[in-house]
Amino acid sequence: MKASDSIRTIKGIGEKSGKLFGKLGITTVEELLAFYPREYDLFTAIQPVSSVREGETVILEGSFATRPKMASVRNLKIISCMFRDSTGQILVSWFNMPYLMRSLKMGMRYILRGRIVRKNGVLQMAQPKLLTKEEYANQTGKLSPVYPLTAGLTNHAVAKAMAIALKECEAESDFLPLEVRKGYGLQSHRKAVQMIHFPDSKESYAKARRRLVFEEFFLFSLALRQVREKKHSVVSPYCLKKQEKVKKLLCSLPYSLTSGQEKAWEEIQEDLQSGYVMNRLVQGDVGSGKTVLAMLSLLFAAENGYQGAIMVPTEVLAKQHYEEFQEFLEPFGIKVVLLTGSMTAAQKRETCSLIEHHQADVIVGTHALIQEKVTYANLALVVTDEQHRFGVRQREQFSAKGEAVHMLVMSATPIPRTLAIILYGDLDVSVIDVLPSERLPIKNCAVDTNYRPQAYRFMEKQVREGHQVYIICPMVEESESSEAENVMDYTNTLREALPPSIHVEYLHGKMRPALKNEIMESFASGKIDILVSTTVIEVGINVPNATVMMIENAERFGLAQLHQLRGRVGRGKAQSYCIFMAGNPSKETMERLRILESSNDGFYVARQDLKLRGPGDLFGIRQSGDLLFGLADIYQDAEELQQANEAACSLERRDILLLCKKHEALRKKMEQYTGEEIIM
Ligand code: ADP
Ligand code: MG
Secondary structure (H helix, E strand, C coil), X not given: CCCCCEHHHCCCCCHHHHHHHHHCCCXXXXXXXXXXXXXXXXXXXXXXXXXXXXXXXXXXXXXXXXXXXXXXXXXXXEEEXXXXXXXXXXXXXXXXXXXXXXXXXXXXXXXXXXXXXXXXXXXXXXXXXXXXXXXXXXXXXXXXXXXXXXXXXXXXXXXXXXXXXXXXXXXXXXXXXXXXXHHCCCCCHHHHHHHXXXXXXXXXXXXXXXXXXXXXXXXXXXXXXXXXXXXXCCECCCCCCCCHHHHHHHHHCCCCCXXXXXXXXXXXXXXXXXXXXXXXXXXXXXXXXXXXXXXXXXXXXXXXCCEEEEECCCHHHHHHHHHHHHHHHHHHCCCEEEECCCCCHHHHHHHXXXXXXXXXXXEEECHHHHCCCCCCCCEXXXXXXXXXXXXXXXXXXXXXXXXXXXXXXXXXXXXXXXXXXXXXXXXXXXXXXXXXXXXXXXXXEEEEHHHHHHHHHHHHHHHHCCCEEEEECCCCCCCHHHHHHHHHHHHHHHHHHCCCCXXXXXXXCCCCHHHHHHHHHHHHCCCCCEEEECHHHHCCCCCCCEEEEEECCHHHCCHHHHHHHHCCCCCCCCCCEEEEEECCCCHHHHHHHHHHHHCCCHHHXXXXXXXXXXXXXXXXXXXXXXXXXCCCCCXXXXXXXXXHHHHHHHHHHHCCCCCCHHHHHHHHHHHHHHCCCCCC
């Protein structure tokens, strides 16, 4: 079996499961091997019933306290009974496994393993696995991989295919040059892949992860170097001079720019008038006001007869920017259009035609903007918002839509400048380091679930005062569908807990884009009082009237992500509040969350979190939630990032074209990575 073979060559993968793997982006053996576990399941020791907590996966040993009964609810068959040991008892239930009725016996001892959940206010173990004594003994202390799945594909099926692929696929030569591996004490790629899927200990997992993180950063850093080489001082064919409309827009804004915005705007203007192509990153914490800089730049381009486009990661955000730009720019005779994936084919055709014939000046959209079908008439400026949600490659594809176009990139990822310079090595950096002065700092509190009734009353009061509320629920179960259920269940419970006059709605990632937009719009226009959502609202949404953010199971998020979420409130003049609710209020959890209580500064938060967790925390939650890297995390792995960058830099000095025989594997890998041949 070769790495490039189709996954169908793996025994047990037929047409149907092949398609399911395809949904996960896996069509070759190589892609399968690069599909890393999301987390690991650690078989812990048997726990007393009395000590279980919501959200944990535990193993219990005992017997049934009541006879298992089967009930039919709608089209579900539910078996339930009480299970006990010497310390207490707990409800257990199984869905749609009627055949279990025959094997569950009173008076027998069982070992059950399952997740503790709360349904209708009662703790229970849902869908536990029955373990034999041998299974328990064999598995305890071991790590088994948990993969991010798609409906129809089980974790077992992925793990099985992985084991076969690891056994049968021929290893290719390692693309990391030997001297780099030696210099940084890294194991081989093959060994690392083996151990990332099936680690035999925490130590071997750590070693494997380090190697894979390093190679991710290394490839990234090399690719960035090539981009930068190509970009160095390119003469710009676009002449941006006229500024009347830009000046008028500045006067008509309902606020004046902060010192940070003003400085960034000056730097942008200088770039745009320099005669060279602009490559600039504007980095500013959430709420620092980056959108207006994009708007000014786009107007500047349009006023001088060119087109400008802005790409954002979500449909909702695209819509929001579109409306805002329309409101501010159309009075100047600027035509703004929207292009997103969810539009009908006819709408897309019409919009594309406007773009192609330069009847549109400012184009707002999602990934749809970089699709082949879109041709721009006279594109001079591209802006990427929330760059941390895009890869370098997408950013480059976007600028390739025009000829030597100016590029403005905006990001809120709170990182220290030293890291920014590595991660955005091909760009000049402007930092907005102040928030608009009229803002009151957000008041934060980290609490446990006992506080929930009080929190609800507080929200009720805020709603009565005319404000709005966000509640975030994390994805609790593995499967996709339950992400939705979770939000819906929560919404139902909340509706019961609040007076009917309060309008509660929910939002999650699996909803149809049109419906998502509709809900977001109703929320933005104040028709919805409380929005229960998954993290889909994390990116960029701006509803200044929302003053309360409550995050359930806050312990499941990285602090940097919690900080991003918190940035959805505190965007208007009113006092805003953020409630971090810990489902598992352990000392460590509360200590981490307290960091958010003590500061509203994203840079500080990310740094403190790292310090607290230390380098030993291998199973920590991914910090950033950014999609830029598969495994690597820019906060947790800052050291590897520095090292990989150093290694890439030194390699570049010795063999920039990767022409040495010993760099052949790397050259191939790079071509795959950047999607193009290495020619400069
Ligand atoms: P982000 O940097 O997170 O993208 P936005 O650009 O969405 O932030 O701005 C957040 C809010 O702040 C918006 O409602 C925007 O109108 C407002 N805003 C931007 N600049 C200023 C300013 N200088 N003074 C007051 N409010 C501002
Ligand atoms: Mg923004």
